[in-house]
Amino acid sequence: MAAHALLNEGNANAADKTLKSIAQDITQKPELLAEHKYLSARVLEVISTYNHALEVLNYPSSWQLPNWQWVSYYQFKARLYQQINQPIEQVRQLSLLSQYLPATQAFEVNNEIWRSLQPINEQTLLSFRDDRSNPIFAGWVQLAYIAKHYAINPNDLVRQLGSWQQLNPSHPAAAKLPTDLEKALNTKPYQPKNIAVLLPLTGSRAVVANVVKQGIIANYMATADDSVSLKFFDTATGAQAAYQQAVTAGAEFIIGPLLQSEVEQLQDMAVTPATTEPTQLSSAANRGITPAATPSTQVAKSIPQLYLNHIDSFTPQDDKFFFALSPTDEAIDAAQRLYNDGIEQPLLLVSNDAVGHRMAESFSQAWQQLTQKPAEIHYYDAGDKMKVTVQKALGVIDSKERIARIKAILTPKIEADFRSRRDIDAIYMISASRDLLLLKPFIDVNFSVFAEPVPLYTTSRSRVESNSRETASELNNLTISDIPWLISPNTETRMVNELWPKWSNSRKRLYIMGYDALDLVGKLAQMRALPGYQFSGRSGVLSVQPDGTINRQLSWGRYQRGNLRPL
Known part of the structure; x- marks a missing residue:
């Protein structure tokens, strides 16, 4: 098709017109219909959204197509699901793709499947491991769950893998386990006395x-x-x-x-x-x-x-x-959270200090990797300068200046409300807790009556020490990251509050860091051998990078009706 050549030349709009012009004339042959759907989805990938492309890219299972078309189809769907951060669906498409490939190429796809499964938590894997419509996909999910859940005990891991291989004798991974899983089997846990x-x-x-x-x-x-x-x-x-x-x-x-x-x-x-x-x-x-x-x-x-x-x-x-309670890691985690929430154009309001700059730079780098777009950052100073920064960032000062110019030209009696920006869809505040109770009201009052308020996010560094309902009410609709132990209070948190009533939240996080450090001792060897192995600690969901650095994924909560509620 001519549309194919136009797409390869980077002219998606011309390809779109060509495809629409021939849509009514295509015969009902599956090969031609499939090619038209495929090219239409490729156009939408460029000029619309990935989700829109996925809606179009949908072949009936009854179609009889040559292998190369199924290969293109599943490769493209897997890539689209990867773009919208749906690894489970990405793995589902890759597992279907592997059935149409020669052995050497299938081996590469199987490695990609295994890598894609590593970041997925155990609970998610549990909900998909019994998918009978696609035994190969279900087998991969089961294997990933076994690797995560039993990694800490090599004897249990060996037993569970043996059972899995007996139940899945024809699965691609049954003959040869993934390399890192074999390594984990041969890695002894630390068992110090x-x-x-x-x-x-x-x-x-x-x-x-x-x-x-x-x-x-x-x-x-x-x-x-x-x-x-x-x-x-x-x-x-x-x-x-x-x-x-x-x-x-x-x-x-x-x-x-x-x-x-x-x-x-x-x-x-x-x-x-x-x-x-x-x-x-x-x-x-x-x-x-x-x-x-x-x-x-x-x-x-x-x-x-x-x-x-x-x-x-x-x-x-x-x-x-x-292992550290790193503010920069928290900012990176926040970038992933906003991306997962569908945010496309965040605005950062950041305290003009060393920690603020480091966190903002880490967020921006992570956001650039996720979206190929820079994050918009505004640094504020204390006092009245904070209000000015907020007004500039939201476009309020520009709006008021335009109103003043119009009044000067026409008549001072003209009544007009300022307008804030509509191109941002979230605000991420990196501030100290003492700033938050000023910063949020400044944001609230500087959103014009013509614009919908956008979601507000902040960091554990901003968390206000007061647990009063009055303070929490002032923070309504604010989403905040923190360690799970502080997001969801329990008997342990109450006990610590009774023993050390003057401890700040910062000290409680250090207490939990110590608690988790001892828990990690017997898990670290397996966590390093198996990159997908995650430990749900009190300080977050923990995993180990190849260089030995421990990553920490925090929990999130939202202030609603005077209470911080876990998300």
């Missing part, structure tokens, strides 16, 4: 460190495993010295240190084998929790380690991991 924790327990950062320590201890006491010993070492006099003390005391896994400068010290430290046998940690009456040991000159040896911070530059090592 002696765990050391490096924290600045004295000095200026002791208050913060003690909060993390309380979280670790709370988890340790809840597990009730007397065979595991936990010991704390003070890094206030030097992280390297504390590390060497931990090695001398027989540590088999190390959590910490906490401060970025301390992490850098240990990364720079030349690791050499220990010259003497380490002594074993002893279990005290309080389930093995003991104070720091005395300084030692013992040379450190490499031990699996979970750092409680990130650093900008490091050399990845198989047994080193980085």
Whole structure:
């Protein structure tokens, strides 16, 4: 068809006219009808929306078509579903595509299927694993669920995979499991009996460190495993010295240190084998929790380690991991959330400080990757300058200036309301909590009566400490990200509030970071071997990147009728 050539030349509008002009003359042969639908969908992909293209790209299953047309059809549908971030439907189309390909190409598609399944959570996989209309698709979903759910216990994983292979003998993955799944099968989990924790327990950062320590201890006491010993070492006099003390005391896994400068010290430290046998940690009456040991000159040896911070530059090592409550990660997570919510043109209002700039830049980079479009960012300063920034960002100042010019030309008696912008469909506020109660009202009053208010999003950094209904009412319809433990209060949150009533939300997040850090110890090896393995912790849905960095997906809530409600 001529439309095909026009599309290849990048002239989608001309191709659209050509296809419409011949629509009535096409014979009812499936091959021609399929080609017309395919090209029409390709046009819509360019001039309309991906969803519109998918509506058109729909072949009846009764059509008898040559393999190449089915291949083009399923490839295109898979790509469209990928564009609208529907990985389950993308996998469904890819599983159908693989049946029409030679073995070498099918192998590549199967790898793509497996990669696409990795980010999907267990609950979603559960809801699709019994799809009897497409056994190949269902088999892939079942395999992904097994890999995630049983990854922490190799024996259970082997047993479940054996059962899956017996039930799916002709499935493409039955003969050869995905590479990372085979790797996970051969990866032993960390099962330390002696765990050391490096924290600045004295000095200026002791208050913060003690909060993390309380979280670790709370988890340790809840597990009730007397065979595991936990010991704390003070890094206030030097992280390297504390590390060497931990090695001398027989540590088999190390959590910490906490401060970025301390992490850098240990990364720079030349690791050499220990010259003497380490002594074993002893279990005290309080389930093995003991104070720091005395300084030692013992040379450190490499031990699996979970750092409680990130650093900008490091050399990845198989047994080193980085866990932090990173504001920039939260901004990246927010970009994905807005994209998933169908937002196309967000406006960012950001505090003009170092953290604000870092978060805005991270959001913008993530948004650019998702949409190939930059995010619009406005930085505000405190006081009256905040109001001016909001008015400029929303186009209110320009509108008022236009009204003033018209009145000057015609008559001052003309009555006119300002108009705010209509081209934005969401506002993401990156602000401190002290700013939020001013920033949101400024936004509310600067939306004109002619425009629909847009959804408002913000970060955990903006969360107001007050739990009063009056304060929450002022934030109605605001969507906020935070750790799951603070989005959905429970008996644990109430207990912590009773024990430490003066703790801020920031300290509670550090407490939960400590709690999750201990939970991660036995999971990290499998999480690294199997990229799709996610752990639903109290601080978020956690996964491990190939370099050992832990990703964190937060929960979201919305203020409604004076309450923060989980989404």
